Amino acid sequence: MIQEKTKLKLTEAMRFALEQLHKTDGCMKGKSSVILELEIDNTIAPQGYRLERTGNIITISGGDEAGVMYGILDLAKHISHEKSIEGITSTEINPYLKNRGIKFNIPLDARTPSYSDAADCASYNIKNMWDFNFWTEFLDRMALNKYNVLSLWTLSPFPSLVRIPEYPLTALEDVKRTTRPFKASLIGWGIYADDFENSLVTVKKITMDEKISFWQEVMEYAKNRCIKIYLFTWNLFTHGTEKSPYGITSEQNNPVTKDYVYCGTKALLRTYPLLAGLGVTAGEHMFGDDTDVPFLADTYGRGVKEVLNEQKDREFRFIHRMQMTRYDSIMSEFEDFPCPFEISFKYSQAHMYSNTKPAFIKKFLLEKKPDIKIWLTVRNDDFYMYRWGNPDFAREYLRGMPADTMTGYYMGADGYTWGRDYMDKRDLSHPQFVDKMWYMYSIWGQLSYNTDLTESYFKNELKLHFKSDENDLMYETWKHASDIIPEVNCTHWHDFDFQWYPEGCCMYEPKTDKLVFADINEFVFCISVPGGEYISVSDYCRATFNNECIEGKDPLVMADSIWNHADKAMKGVKKLEKSRGANRELKYTLDDMEALSYLGFYYSLKIKAAVSLCMYRLTGKRTLQEEASSILSAASEYWKKYSAKSAEMYTPQVLTRLCGYVDVQRFDIQTELDVLLALED
Numbered sequence: 001m002i003q004e005k006t007k008l009k010l011t012e013a014m015r016f017a018l019e020q021l022h023k024t025d026g027c028m029k030g031k032s033s034v035i036l037e038l039e040i041d042n043t044i045a046p047q048g049y050r051l052e053r054t055g056n057i058i059t060i061s062g063g064d065e066a067g068v069m070y071g072i073l074d075l076a077k078h079i080s081h082e083k084s085i086e087g088i089t090s091t092e093i094n095p096y097l098k099n100r101g102i103k104f105n106i107p108l109d110a111r112t113p114s115y116s117d118a119a120d121c122a123s124y125n126i127k128n129m130w131d132f133n134f135w136t137e138f139l140d141r142m143a144l145n146k147y148n149v150l151s152l153w154t155l156s157p158f159p160s161l162v163r164i165p166e167y168p169l170t171a172l173e174d175v176k177r178t179t180r181p182f183k184a185s186l187i188g189w190g191i192y193a194d195d196f197e198n199s200l201v202t203v204k205k206i207t208m209d210e211k212i213s214f215w216q217e218v219m220e221y222a223k224n225r226c227i228k229i230y231l232f233t234w235n236l237f238t239h240g241t242e243k244s245p246y247g248i249t250s251e252q253n254n255p256v257t258k259d260y261v262y263c264g265t266k267a268l269l270r271t272y273p274l275l276a277g278l279g280v281t282a283g284e285h286m287f288g289d290d291t292d293v294p295f296l297a298d299t300y301g302r303g304v305k306e307v308l309n310e311q312k313d314r315e316f317r318f319i320h321r322m323q324m325t326r327y328d329s330i331m332s333e334f335e336d337f338p339c340p341f342e343i344s345f346k347y348s349q350a351h352m353y354s355n356t357k358p359a360f361i362k363k364f365l366l367e368k369k370p371d372i373k374i375w376l377t378v379r380n381d382d383f384y385m386y387r388w389g390n391p392d393f394a395r396e397y398l399r400g401m402p403a404d405t406m407t408g409y410y411m412g413a414d415g416y417t418w419g420r421d422y423m424d425k426r427d428l429s430h431p432q433f434v435d436k437m438w439y440m441y442s443i444w445g446q447l448s449y450n451t452d453l454t455e456s457y458f459k460n461e462l463k464l465h466f467k468s469d470e471n472d473l474m475y476e477t478w479k480h481a482s483d484i485i486p487e488v489n490c491t492h493w494h495d496f497d498f499q500w501y502p503e504g505c506c507m508y509e510p511k512t513d514k515l516v517f518a519d520i521n522e523f524v525f526c527i528s529v530p531g532g533e534y535i536s537v538s539d540y541c542r543a544t545f546n547n548e549c550i551e552g553k554d555p556l557v558m559a560d561s562i563w564n565h566a567d568k569a570m571k572g573v574k575k576l577e578k579s580r581g582a583n584r585e586l587k588y589t590l591d592d593m594e595a596l597s598y599l600g601f602y603y604s605l606k607i608k609a610a611v612s613l614c615m616y617r618l619t620g621k622r623t624l625q626e627e628a629s630s631i632l633s634a635a636s637e638y639w640k641k642y643s644a645k646s647a648e649m650y651t652p653q654v655l656t657r658l659c660g661y662v663d664v665q666r667f668d669i670q671t672e673l674d675v676l677l678a679l680e681d
Contacts, residue, residue, distance in 0.1 A: 001025055006038040011065045012224035014038065016143065017072035024079040032056060034085055036075075038068055047148070047226075047449075048094035051075065058085065063094075066226035070146060070449070081460035093450055096398065099408020100448040101149030101230075102142065102434075103377065104418055108160040110178040110200060112240040113191040114153055116414050118182035119656035124430075125419030127203040130175050130211075134419070134432070135218045141434055143225035145445030150222060151279065151410045153232040155188050158264035159240030161215060162271045163208050166263045170244045175204040184659040186498055186510060189250070189285050191656075192239045212271055219274035228276035230319070231268070234284035235296065236261075252286055252295045265303025269316075277317035278304060279344060283324025293325055297333040308338045317407075319344050319375055327367050342407050343368065347376040350414070350497035353383065354489035356396040359531035365402060376401060376409040381497035381657065382485050384416040385423060385650050386592040389439040390482040391458045394447050411444060415497045415657035423650045426588060438465070439478070466586050470576055477572025480565040481593040484600035487565070491536070491558045491607060492518075493529040497657040503599075505639075505667065508659045515660035517670040520632060520678055523610035524617075534558070537607065541614040559607040566600025569593050591649055598642035602671075605635035613678050629678040636671035643668055 002025060004018065021036075028034075037059040044050055044063035049071030052059045058075065062068030070093075078088060105114040107122040108129055116122055128134045142150065158164060163171040178196040185191060206214070219229050238257060241248040247256045269275060280300050282292040304318055318337060320330050321344040334341050348358045361376075368374070401409070412418060420430040427436075434441045442461060446453055455475070462478075463471040485502045494500035498508040505518050518526075528536040535543075535552040543550040573594050580586045609631035616624035643665040652663035 001028075002034045002036055004036045004038065006036070008038045008040065008068075010038075013065050013069040013143075013226050014072065016140070016225060017069040017076070020144070021072050021076040021079075024076050027083050028079060028085075029083045032085075034058060036060070036072075038062075038072075040064065040068065044092070045094045047098065048092065049074075050090075050092040051088070052090045053085065053088045056085070058088065066148065069143070069226055073144065073146075080464055081457070095146075095449050096451045097401070097403060097406065097408055097448045099149045099375075100147050100445060101151055101408055101410030102147055102418070103151050103153060103379075103410040103412025105412070105414060106152045106154055107417060107419070108154060108157075108175075109172065109240070110176050110196060111172060111192060112154065112156045112160040114155055115188050115234060116417055116656045118184035118191045118654070118659075119415070119417065120653040121417045121419070121422055122656065123177055123182075124422040125417050126175060126177050128419050130204050130206065130214065132214065132217065136221060137432060138434065139218075139222050139225050139227055141432075141438075141441065142227055142445070145442050146449040147445045148227050149230060149276075149408060149410060150227055151230040151232055151412075153234075153279075155191070155234055155237040156239035156241075157231060157233060158260075158268065161211065162264065162267040163212070164260070164263050164267045167241075167244065167246055167248075167260055169246070170241050170248070170260070170264075171208040172240055173207055174202045175206060176200040177203050182654070182656075184654075184656045186508075186657070186659070187285055188234055188237060216272060216274070219272060223274055229274070230277040230279060230317070231275060232279035232281070232319075232321075233300075234281045235292075236284075236286050250285060252291065258295065258299055261299035262303045265300050266307055269304065269307040269311075273311075273314070276315065277319060279319035279321060281321045281323050282330075286324075288324065290329065293320075293329045293333050296320070301334060301337070305338055316340075317342060321377070322346070322364065327364065331369070331372075340373070340407075342373045342375055344375040344377055347378050347401070347409070349495040350379045350381040351489050351493075351495075351500070352378045352380050352397070352411070353388070353393075353486040354493070355486075355529045355531055355533065356393060357400040357531070357533075358529075361402065365405065370405075373407040374402075374405055375407055378409050378411040379497070380411060380413050381415045382489065382502050383437075383440070384413070384655070385503050385646070386481075386596050387437060387439065387478075387589055388482045389443065389478040391443050391447065391453070391455065392479065393482065393486065394443045395451055395453075398444075398448055398451055409448070413497075415501070415655055423653055424588075425649060425651055466583060466589075468579070468583070468586065470579055473572055473576060477569055477576060477593060478589075480572065481569035481596040481600075483565045484562055484569070484596050484603070487558055487562050488600075488603045488607075490529045490534045490553070491555050492523060492526045492603075493534075493536075494526070498659065501655070501658055501662070504658075504662045504664050505602075506658065506662065508657070513659070515658050515662070517667045519670065520606065520610060520613060520628070520674045523606055524614045528555075537610045537614050541611060541618055544615070545618040555607050555611055559604045559611075562600050562607070563604035566597040566604065569600070570597040573597065588649075591645070595642055595645040595649070598638050598645060601638040602635050602642055605631050605638065606674075609635060609678065625678060629675050632671070632675045632678055636668075636675060639671040640668050 035057045041061040047066045049062045049067040060071035105116040159172045179199045238250045286292045316339045418433045459471045528534040535554045540554045609628045613628035
């Protein structure tokens, strides 16, 4: 039994952590009583804590309330894992990264879409964004995994979130969906279309005053979990103002539009005093010239300055993304800003599951001023369906970040909405995406707070979650299944999400406006991930043909590695299936690993076939062409096993960044045609 003896005034965050701790009372071995003492110690870094044990007395000293909360949560986790307080030694933990965030493209309303809203998952989730229970569950899970930043991304925030005194008729009542299909757009424009106007249906009756109260309560709840909420916009979009009488358009040379954004920014900050920051983007549906950044400075920037001049003690951050603009143009417009001004950089482009040491940021780090702090946007547009879990990958990735120059990072997707999951056929309760992906979510959150967490910590998490003693095998099997797509991405690389979706082996072609299967020619000509460590198929074959020495991991080595991961994952799944019993979630997780294994076998063979075909085209040796065709025939059989397994589990869906309906079984015939394509001269 655990008893608190403390003079410290408990905050809501501390009470939340103590609730989690008291849930472990019944799992401790024996009947010993534990006395817990809590205190604030200003010599400890913010969010950090020191834990000391003397007999059955445990003292947690936090640098602030977050530190106390995290210390209590870690104590609760130790007891859950070990069933006792044995093994607890004095320790001090400080956060590896101070800000650990989630990137959430939020579908507030069909009339005010986010960037990923031309998708089934976004439409289904509109009503959930206005369910307070959704956010309490989401924010609780964030706190349990030590995330402390929630960034909400939307194209046009004002009509759904605020009443602007100067433009009162832009405030939208109720929450609506549309019965009409979306036509996805890579630039965000057109997600809300004219034909939606007579096809809107109300999914929640709510006034603007009630909307404001709702989000104020969400932000208060987040504060009570030591989480700060930021709002990000792409520009320039004015969805939701179409019916207003003010003459607002999406043209940045329209003075009414400029004033609307400026006034909307002021209203946003004044309405939500707990809003911790604002992020902006230059170039999305803007002129794409030297007027873009000045527009942002004279609207969002001017609005923030005015409010902060009124609220001089307010903590606030302004974040400018490095998208479609130059660093020098940003800094010249935002000199002497009245709050922390920071830059956001897309760290791994759209594919964080690739190289653990991405090279894209190197040039920017040399260009920026040393005192300018950065945020990393960490994009996961690789795993929408299948559960990922490899702590070693995450640890290496996080340790490779330029932590000394960072304020923090936020992780999330553009092509999928991290709300409730409507893709899984097997679980019609529609759990939250972060609940389904609990292991991935835990790995990144816990390790970005403490990168020294050991392998045993995560094995204990698996044992606790699945109530199984096969945690060693589960840990290794999940690692192997999770390594497949990252290694494929290192050999077969595209920067952006629409250019490559590895779960579907497909891409969207803007020139032809088509969703297409990535055929064997695509694998022959595709580059490897930039940085020099990995060698593409064409570069490898050219060097081999010319008897040149080339350093790095060649595609045949990677193909063998991918096969090895798939083989070990499949063997692990078969062993684990024998002992899983009636554990439904364990079955779903093993099903995901099995599907990933088939996909790994397919990609391994396809990369090998691409090498053979490329060498045939260089040498003219017909046997190499026949070899490529034969390998592709074997690969096709693995694809069909993969697509059949996937179809058992997941519903095909419209995915916004693929601009179409993704059904992996429809590509079965494409894998057969690949066999014939290799034989074409």
